[in-house]
Amino acid sequence: MFWKKQVAYEQKLQKSVKNVEYYFYEHFSDGSFDLEEADNMKEKLLYVLDEALLSLGKKCQVLIRFFYYEKKSMTEIAEEMGFNSQAVATTTKYRCFKNLKQKALSLKKEIENKDNR
Secondary structure, eight states: OHHHHHHHHHHHHHHHHHHHHHHHHHTOTTOOOOTTSOTTHHHHHHHHHHHHHHHSOHHHHHHHIIIIISOOOHHHHHHHHTOSSHHHHHHHHHHHHHHHHHHHHHHHHHHHHHHHO
16 A cells, blocks of 8 residues: 555656756756756756755655645645644745755755866
8 A cells, every 4th residue: 555655656746846846946046057058957956956855854845745746735734734824834835945945056066066076
């Protein structure tokens, strides 16, 4: 039974990757991710995003997964995760995404430094 849930989750994840990539790309204000710049840029972006997500705490990982991958509303997320209100869940999502962005930018710089060596 568990493997069926895992397969379903992975299928949803694959369908959502393009939306997450686009959203993630759009929120880099410095425009440093030019997906047309290199053939492997998409793979690097996915790697950076995956590593940045894994470096977050469990609560942030779950919240981001619910919102971006599973397309749950903030009301649903607040109820499922036990937040006091939708506003608290929204604020937490903002903080989690801010941390995700910072970690992703840091990882991106590390990759660029390795590529330049």
